[in-house]
Amino acid sequence: MPAPAGVLGFTPGDDYKLADFSQIKDYFEKLDAASDRVMVSSAGKSTEGRDMLVAVISSDANLRELARYKDIARRLARVHGLSDADAHALAAEGKAIVWIDNGLHASEVASAQQAMTLAWRVATDESPEMRAVRDNVILVLLPTINPDGLDKVVDWYRRTLNTPHQDSAMPWLYQKYIGHDNNRDFYMQTQAETRVLSHLLYEEWLPEILYNQHQGTWPPRIFVPPFPDPFNPNIDPLIMRSIDLVGGAMLRRFESEGKDGVISRHEFSTWYDGSIRTTAYFHNIVGILTETGHASATPYTYARADFPRELDDGISTSEPSTNYPNPWKGGTLHLKDAVDYMLTGSLGVLDVAAKYRESFLYGIYQVGARQIEKGKSDAPRAYVIPPQQHDLPAAALFVETLMRGGGEVHRADTPFTADGKVYDAGSWVVRLDQPFRPFAKDLLEPQRYPDVRSSAGGTPVPPYDVAGWTLAYQMGVRAVAIQTPFDAMLTRLENFPSVTGRIRTGPDSVQDERNARAHAIAAPGLYLLDPSANQAFAAVNALLAAGLSVSRAATRPSDGGPGWTHGAFAVVARTPAEAELLTTAVRQHGVVADLIGRPKVIALPRIRPARIALYRSWIANIDEGWTRWVLEQFGFQYTTVTNADIQAGHLTDRFDVLIMPSQSPRAVLDGHRPDETRSRQGPWNPVPVEYQGGIGESGLAALKTFVDAGGTLVAFDQASDLAIEHFGGVFTRVHDAVQRLDEKTFFCPGSVLRIAVDTNAPAAFGMAPDAAAFFAGSRGFETDDPSVVSVARYAPAGELLMSGWLLGADKLAGRHALLDVPYGKGRVLLFGFRPQFRGQPHGTFKLLFNALYVKSVGR
Numbered sequence: 001m002p003a004p005a006g007v008l009g010f011t012p013g014d015d016y017k018l019a020d021f022s023q024i025k026d027y028f029e030k031l032d033a034a035s036d037r038v039m040v041s042s043a044g045k046s047t048e049g050r051d052m053l054v055a056v057i058s059s060d061a062n063l064r065e066l067a068r069y070k071d072i073a074r075r076l077a078r079v080h081g082l083s084d085a086d087a088h089a090l091a092a093e094g095k096a097i098v099w100i101d102n103g104l105h106a107s108e109v110a111s112a113q114q115a116m117t118l119a120w121r122v123a124t125d126e127s128p129e130m131r132a133v134r135d136n137v138i139l140v141l142l143p144t145i146n147p148d149g150l151d152k153v154v155d156w157y158r159r160t161l162n163t164p165h166q167d168s169a170m171p172w173l174y175q176k177y178i179g180h181d182n183n184r185d186f187y188m189q190t191q192a193e194t195r196v197l198s199h200l201l202y203e204e205w206l207p208e209i210l211y212n213q214h215q216g217t218w219p220p221r222i223f224v225p226p227f228p229d230p231f232n233p234n235i236d237p238l239i240m241r242s243i244d245l246v247g248g249a250m251l252r253r254f255e256s257e258g259k260d261g262v263i264s265r266h267e268f269s270t271w272y273d274g275s276i277r278t279t280a281y282f283h284n285i286v287g288i289l290t291e292t293g294h295a296s297a298t299p300y301t302y303a304r305a306d307f308p309r310e311l312d313d314g315i316s317t318s319e320p321s322t323n324y325p326n327p328w329k330g331g332t333l334h335l336k337d338a339v340d341y342m343l344t345g346s347l348g349v350l351d352v353a354a355k356y357r358e359s360f361l362y363g364i365y366q367v368g369a370r371q372i373e374k375g376k377s378d379a380p381r382a383y384v385i386p387p388q389q390h391d392l393p394a395a396a397l398f399v400e401t402l403m404r405g406g407g408e409v410h411r412a413d414t415p416f417t418a419d420g421k422v423y424d425a426g427s428w429v430v431r432l433d434q435p436f437r438p439f440a441k442d443l444l445e446p447q448r449y450p451d452v453r454s455s456a457g458g459t460p461v462p463p464y465d466v467a468g469w470t471l472a473y474q475m476g477v478r479a480v481a482i483q484t485p486f487d488a489m490l491t492r493l494e495n496f497p498s499v500t501g502r503i504r505t506g507p508d509s510v511q512d513e514r515n516a517r518a519h520a521i522a523a524p525g526l527y528l529l530d531p532s533a534n535q536a537f538a539a540v541n542a543l544l545a546a547g548l549s550v551s552r553a554a555t556r557p558s559d560g561g562p563g564w565t566h567g568a569f570a571v572v573a574r575t576p577a578e579a580e581l582l583t584t585a586v587r588q589h590g591v592v593a594d595l596i597g598r599p600k601v602i603a604l605p606r607i608r609p610a611r612i613a614l615y616r617s618w619i620a621n622i623d624e625g626w627t628r629w630v631l632e633q634f635g636f637q638y639t640t641v642t643n644a645d646i647q648a649g650h651l652t653d654r655f656d657v658l659i660m661p662s663q664s665p666r667a668v669l670d671g672h673r674p675d676e677t678r679s680r681q682g683p684w685n686p687v688p689v690e691y692q693g694g695i696g697e698s699g700l701a702a703l704k705t706f707v708d709a710g711g712t713l714v715a716f717d718q719a720s721d722l723a724i725e726h727f728g729g730v731f732t733r734v735h736d737a738v739q740r741l742d743e744k745t746f747f748c749p750g751s752v753l754r755i756a757v758d759t760n761a762p763a764a765f766g767m768a769p770d771a772a773a774f775f776a777g778s779r780g781f782e783t784d785d786p787s788v789v790s791v792a793r794y795a796p797a798g799e800l801l802m803s804g805w806l807l808g809a810d811k812l813a814g815r816h817a818l819l820d821v822p823y824g825k826g827r828v829l830l831f832g833f834r835p836q837f838r839g840q841p842h843g844t845f846k847l848l849f850n851a852l853y854v855k856s857v858g859r
């Protein structure tokens with residue numbers, strides 16, 4: 001069987017060598033061809049079209065019975081229809097399914113390289129230990145789950161190798177849209193890779209153990225579980241104890257091999273739901289994370305003198321302690337050292353899975369069965385998502401998201417009563433007596449982050465990621481928790497729900513769907529599209545692209561019918577063909593339109609799509625990528641602009657709107673500075689000169705000129721400081737009320753906060769008056785300038801926190817969350833929060849979308 005070196009021409013981990021995707025794929029295909037212990041396939045495509053490779057490795061006998069073992073794993077994890085005796089019998093028969101993935105964070109280069117060595121070892125090693133692994137375990141090995149990123153990172157390394165820029169920061173994201181946030185997408189599942197992985201994890205394989213490899217620790221050589229607090233209470237305690245078992249076995253293996261610098265219960269908690277490892281917990285899977293040091297093929301000497309005395313959590317870097325009993329003393333590390341640590345971690349997981357095979361198989365059933373029982377005995381029993389929604393397609397997308405993640409959702413066949421209230425037929429019901437109850441519950445209920453302090457009365461300790469995320473809130477979905485038992489005729493959804501658009505034809509008639517279809521003849525006339533659904537904007541973008549005439553109704557005329565809401569899109573279908581286009585768009589996007597009558601009724605200015613510029617910094621900015629992704633999902637065309645484009649000026653000739661994603665003014669103005677010093681431990685050099693610098697003074701002047709001459713600048717969160725600090729004029733009277741408060745006075749790490757929206761403001765057309773804003777160390781504005789329009793304010797202190805953690809609510813309460821600031825002939829839309837954070841807050845997307853049309857006067 002081919003060893004990696006024989007195929008690659010070098011050994012994975014060799015200095016200055018990184019295999020790219022085609023080399024890794026080639027190796028796995030050769031291994032597959034040579035071995036009946038290895039089966040390699042593609043589970044789908046990445047965002048940029050590369051294969052998502054899956055290598056299944058076990059004994060040839062197990063692989064011959066693979067369908068049977070997969071079926072056992074699925075049935076145990078899904079619980080339904082199994083008795084306890086059935087589960088014991090299946091656990092006795094089955095094989096432990098262990099998932100090991102690599103390369104998610106492509107800049108953490110060692111894991112994708114070690115995958116080849118690991119595969120070869122598991123397939124060929126004839127030691128008693130490895131035979132036991134092959135007999136008892138089916139390894140589902142994913143050589144790289146971010147193949148696009150692997151090629152970007154390897155290409156950048158090769159391009160800068162032996163130059164003064166070797167190991168410099170890559171100036172773009174290592175996943176097309178979301179870079180490092182590709183490990184924050186596992187409940188939302190927006191990206192192609194995430195969707196493939198969710199399907200593999202929660203539909204196809206249902207592994208008992210998942211091991212996700214990263215590289216981000218120093219001075220310790222590796223972090224291995226157990227994890228530190230805080231603990232997410234939705235995770236079953238048996239899962240937490242199983243993590244400790246696997247982590248303990250790994251830790252012991254490291255010490256028995258004499259590998260020093262291994263730390264546990266440090267930094268990486270289990271609170272956050274959304275990384276591949278943590279979302280697994282909410283599916284009763286034992287999720288393991290390691291963070292290995294030294295993420296480069298360039299050797300580097302880590303000097304003891306650079307080590308801090310203590311880590312942030314007080315663990316000494318030199319004195320042995322329970323969680324760090326064998327501190328690393330520094331020295332030179334090679335890529336091979338990281339590869340070796342990862343191999344030890346992987347083999348430790350496989351060994352403990354082989355030894356506890358039956359126990360892990362029964363365990364996933366046991367936890368699932370217990371969760372079903374909790375759903376029957378504990379409140380809430382269910383969540384009802386009624387059809388009366390402000391944005392019904394967004395509610396359907398929420399249900400789809402739950403289902404993609406393996407959640408069970410039902411539909412009510414008839415009206416029913418729960419907690420004394422009547423719900424319509426067609427309501428979606430998320431029963432909590434389901435095996436993945438933790439997953440469903442966690443996306444519907446508010447998170448209450450514990451008040452973690454550095455010491456009694458000390459400063460708050462931020463969460464590892466965000467503190468609260470309640471997806472139903474973020475998406476503006478009305479979901480009602482049902483506290484008591486109820487009876488309803490329910491049918492389990494097999495397919496993702498879709499919302500059929502409706503065209504209403506009479507001023508007072510609200511048709512049912514069948515009626516609407518009968519009336520939805522392609523009749524020319526004036527149609528009003530309800531802007532409360534985000535999909536209305538996608539429909540309008542399609543219609544504008546097809547050349548239809550669209551206006552926006554700023555106010556409701558006295559003779560208007562029910563479709564005349566603030567900001568309704570008035571679409572004129574002049575011909576049967578245009579009416580057909582409109583009908584199709586309405587149906588496809590699941591939105592509501594009213595046929596008002598003949599076009600002569602209308603006297604509103606036409607709109608056209610704004611010419612949108614989206615700023616991209618050479619300090620790769622994930623918020624920029626997410627903005628791109630959201631714009632594309634709803635059919636907004638945009639042009640990416642870099643420093644040079646902005647500095648060239650004349651922006652009004654090319655653009656109507658310029659979007660500045662959240663990024664500090666310093667990063668925007670200066671970018672990578674020529675005198676930049678290292679920002680991380682390990683090999684590092686400054687970026688090539690063409691990627692140094694920001695928009696600078698000339699770019700800032702061009703931005704001011706753009707707005708002054710009539711352009712619209714949209715600034716998210718940190719980027720709003722750019723206008724406040726550097727634009728002068730009206731901005732001298734706009735301040736951020738919370739930025740400079742100390743953390744004991746005001747503190748709000750990633751949380752969901754309530755805002756009150758002025759739905760009469762054009763920037764807020766289509767919004768509900770009450771919305772959830774994603775706040776992450778964000779901004780609350782104050783101004784005494786009467787020309788500034790307040791579009792949204794933070795709610796009163798007692799109602800402000802919806803999910804997460806907030807200290808000093810009174811400091812933010814009533815402050816402006818979104819300001820529309822006139823500046824010269826143009827304006828700046830100043831967002832205090834993140835309206836598009838990680839593609840999740842569908843409830844605030846419209847605050848961005850409304851800014852992306854302009855009057856088509858004279859064009």
Ligand SMILES: [Zn+2]
Nearest residue numbers: 105108214215
């Ligand atoms: Zn990572």
